[in-house]
Amino acid sequence: MRKIKVAIVGAAGYAGEELLRLLMRHPNCEISVITSRKYDGMTIGEIFPRFAESELTFSTPNVDKIIEECDVAFLALPHGLAAEYALPLKDGGVVVIDISADFRLRNLAQYKKYYKVDHPAPELLPDTVYGSPELYRDQIKTADLIACPGCYVTSVILAGTPLLREGLVSTQGIVASCMSGVTGAGRKVDLPFIFPEANESLRAYGVSGHRHLPEMEQELAVAAGIDDIKINFAPHLVPVNRGINSTIFFDANEGCTLEKIADAYEKAYADEPFVRVLKHGALSDTKHITMTNFCEIGFTYDDHTNKVIVTSCIDNLTKGASGQAVQNLNIRFGFDEKAGL
Amino acid sequence: MRKIKVAIVGAAGYAGEELLRLLMRHPNCEISVITSRKYDGMTIGEIFPRFAESELTFSTPNVDKIIEECDVAFLALPHGLAAEYALPLKDGGVVVIDISADFRLRNLAQYKKYYKVDHPAPELLPDTVYGSPELYRDQIKTADLIACPGCYVTSVILAGTPLLREGLVSTQGIVASCMSGVTGAGRKVDLPFIFPEANESLRAYGVSGHRHLPEMEQELAVAAGIDDIKINFAPHLVPVNRGINSTIFFDANEGCTLEKIADAYEKAYADEPFVRVLKHGALSDTKHITMTNFCEIGFTYDDHTNKVIVTSCIDNLTKGASGQAVQNLNIRFGFDEKAGL
């Protein structure tokens, strides 16, 4: 079988590095173009010595060249560049798998509210598929523009969707308290992220109005079959390299039992290759899933307060970004869904 | 002024080590007895090389000797040993400052439910003062048995008390999501706590029914002036040595404003030497307070969900254990409240 040709646009960050790690061992892909304005002309080994044996070289992004050479392009860019890349690439027949935030929100007003700019390419939204394989696998199979979910969002919606779908928990009063490793901030050279500042530090940030909030609410509302859901989302920065641990508190609806919770997860994920639901009472740990594409979910019911408490762990760079993107690629191109993962 | 003579019973754990660090530089104290069954006869420097210049030596605990020699005894023991130490020491005229859990809960049934044993010395409970200086300073001044709060508890009740006292938030639906460094587990040699297991790991534990839960509820109910409060408390283990960060979600009552929240904290803590309330919007960070006796509190109001969200940081070994114990000592003996801290 011919290998498909892949471009990685914005390959010099952590999501780019993780895409490189995964795609280099992918049996059906050949990495054809990797771009970085900053490192134009440098070999991959100069930026990521881990890949020194590769002969790939960074180049300044050139949309025409990608259209000419590639079947698929991963966009690992800051938000707001959709018009510049996603639009022409898709028009040129390249399947676009976007890891940025540009196409995650279906509501333009929400985009503007949270990202502070007008949406750069609203005409593409109708044809965009939200790249959560567990929720939209069928649509992903034929999508030409796939918007990969945010990292925190992935951990929260995989935890909450089965419960809301089955009506086991209330749509009111959901609280998601999440922790992320420092790669979640990107390969960002900024004072709060240098080692002596981040090490031995535990801190919340953005507890009111983080950009991942409307995205969580959008998908949880879909799960609940309602128009609107409002939740609390409190992210925390903690000193690990990789990993997100989300602890989510739901009010149990009447009739909710542990058995029904287990059934809801079973129904949703029994055949999923990358969701691991633990037995009741076992709690997830990022250590179990770092460097993998798994989401590990644990749940319990607290009769003291009538809450369902779910813990959900992913690797923010794998299931939370590049791994999920590769899973989407596999679905879209009909490869083994686990290929490269 | 004569220095008072101090015993540390159970000095070989992390709370004991922190007591030693603080009391060695305390201007009004002389450490007279340090006990450890395991290390009987060994010098302090053999167990804690950091203190190699000290000539203190561990001995097997001897209640009579402590009564004879000491004015005050810190108990840094597992729970359940109250009858063996607190009772005779108090009877013998020694002021007891207990860092264990034995006297924290005023309700014997709760003690039995959460600690799985009958209370070892219920007759002492009526005279016990709960050792939270910000809440019970006057009673501490004359107490002969002071029960120091649990570490998580300290961070949560200092955050919640002013809001509940002033009726700004609901007593229903409080969620406390907390993270602790690994010294919180004690100097415990157990697989989950060895470096390769705890490093690069984020995990919840005891999300339903942790022993600190009833203690939080007891004190939050006092603050609210009601008999009973039920909250959710979810602790997490994260890879730092020291520090607790608690993020607590409250439903705002009608009429609650940011100004009133700020006023409530000002009213409660304006004169407190060890509570730092940040300006609205600033979030606390354990890095700001490790190795100090401070509790650092940040707050915000989320109009999206009508929640008040408070972040509260302490050093689990200082304000969460030994530092608060020394603060209690200072209050009890009329020393400068900051002495040694």
Next chain:
Amino acid sequence: MRKIKVAIVGAAGYAGEELLRLLMRHPNCEISVITSRKYDGMTIGEIFPRFAESELTFSTPNVDKIIEECDVAFLALPHGLAAEYALPLKDGGVVVIDISADFRLRNLAQYKKYYKVDHPAPELLPDTVYGSPELYRDQIKTADLIACPGCYVTSVILAGTPLLREGLVSTQGIVASCMSGVTGAGRKVDLPFIFPEANESLRAYGVSGHRHLPEMEQELAVAAGIDDIKINFAPHLVPVNRGINSTIFFDANEGCTLEKIADAYEKAYADEPFVRVLKHGALSDTKHITMTNFCEIGFTYDDHTNKVIVTSCIDNLTKGASGQAVQNLNIRFGFDEKAGL
């Protein structure tokens, strides 16, 4: 092609876990037996939740069963058990790849001196091949008992062999100063290795007489073509999970130049799949090689002192243990040398 059947004896430690990780994705292997006395009857997922999808179950080691079912057995055991496992397995026709220390030293007196016991199966020594693929690949191809090198040893001998072989450096006065992550101590539940003790700690240990010393000397002497070499080896424990960084100081011989050093490495490793020699002046970093089977070597010449200084990094669990063991398996059975790695 039929997959070979593999036993992992002593699979519950970190070397065992790493073997499982590598062999589960090995295209030519089927894991048939995994043993652990302690966890007999438990599934792999109960001990290593990361592998929860596997159906492997630990069993008490049974040599007859392994002989009956398996083509190859990896021994990840403490030293001293050779007579119990290696001997009967080899006699039974099973290829033995030993990760323990039992067959690394060719000199029985050295074994006794450093391991404090008589060698348990000296009759096997003559047929043992030292499992360093870069040094003994041809012998490994036909070996039935392969003794995998120690972790520190691997990093040091790969750095030193080309220089000594070519006579570029003196055999006198070699100093190896090495750092290792905490998994190097094994999955050992002991006070010095709990998180609060190992985190934020830098310490040397065993600077005179570590067990890896005679093994380094044995192989460096082979490289130099002399009977005996004496070096200094100082290991240090540092707070990372994985990785060894060795900095080795050699006295340059007359005529040694940077070009000759580069040539010596080129000659030795140009075709090696798992040795990366950096350009002069670049220094190796464990970050470049963790979770891979690479040894990354950097070198420089210090004209100030006439020393050649080499830095050599490996992942102690991969190239330093289980990865190298799998590389040996690949060589022995004629697989692609990179299979599973």
Next chain:
Amino acid sequence: MRKIKVAIVGAAGYAGEELLRLLMRHPNCEISVITSRKYDGMTIGEIFPRFAESELTFSTPNVDKIIEECDVAFLALPHGLAAEYALPLKDGGVVVIDISADFRLRNLAQYKKYYKVDHPAPELLPDTVYGSPELYRDQIKTADLIACPGCYVTSVILAGTPLLREGLVSTQGIVASCMSGVTGAGRKVDLPFIFPEANESLRAYGVSGHRHLPEMEQELAVAAGIDDIKINFAPHLVPVNRGINSTIFFDANEGCTLEKIADAYEKAYADEPFVRVLKHGALSDTKHITMTNFCEIGFTYDDHTNKVIVTSCIDNLTKGASGQAVQNLNIRFGFDEKAGL
């Protein structure tokens, strides 16, 4: 007793922060001026929230103002600014305690070689005292310009001086292999120092020609009573916040015995308040001395190679910088040498 008034010039880095921590509790000092061009006008709490209760405010450095107000100025600046600050301050009668590198080297050619600029104020060198209390206490008592040693240098010269003074070890072939925590790089916002790059990474740097090398050689030559000594110094960056661990290899001279080594250290340091020499065989650990001004030294003799191996630990920010600077202040002004430490 009147408190002396102190200026900290360049107070916004880690050495400045540590000076603040120590001087705020110093019984004989009042911090009068803290400077930072970048943070001019900001309160100390805005930059270091740990000190939020202080009312100190950063100002742009103003030499005249410092001369007018202060008795002593600590300079925590990059090298090369001596002419701008040290010179006029000293002329103005302010005692200067310099933590920068400008006055550490007595040889101007060495300064130019290693720092790549002409010395900015060579006329001050003759009156400068090297601020190692253990080596130059008497001169420090009357010095008006004290050049505090580099961090690595402190750990190495305290380890080596007694051995060289007593002629127990050779002046040839000394190798110092050292590790430092990341605060050693300063509060520097640069890619190699962000958490995901520095965490789980072990790397050597500057193994040939680090700026601390000539300074070590200068002081070790003094100890040996010879003009010139050449050593190897290999620093490594490791993921801890604070701490330096140096392992130093010396060739033993004839007649060197463990007893004589112990005697040499005893002779040198028996009365030193901040040097802890461990019993033979015990190895130092940064954990024992972080946040203190101690240097902890362990030693052993390796008869296998006839080497004396010494391990020496300091906190790079305390004994390696600001703590030693305060110790010098105490000596210079006749305070208790431990005041504030």
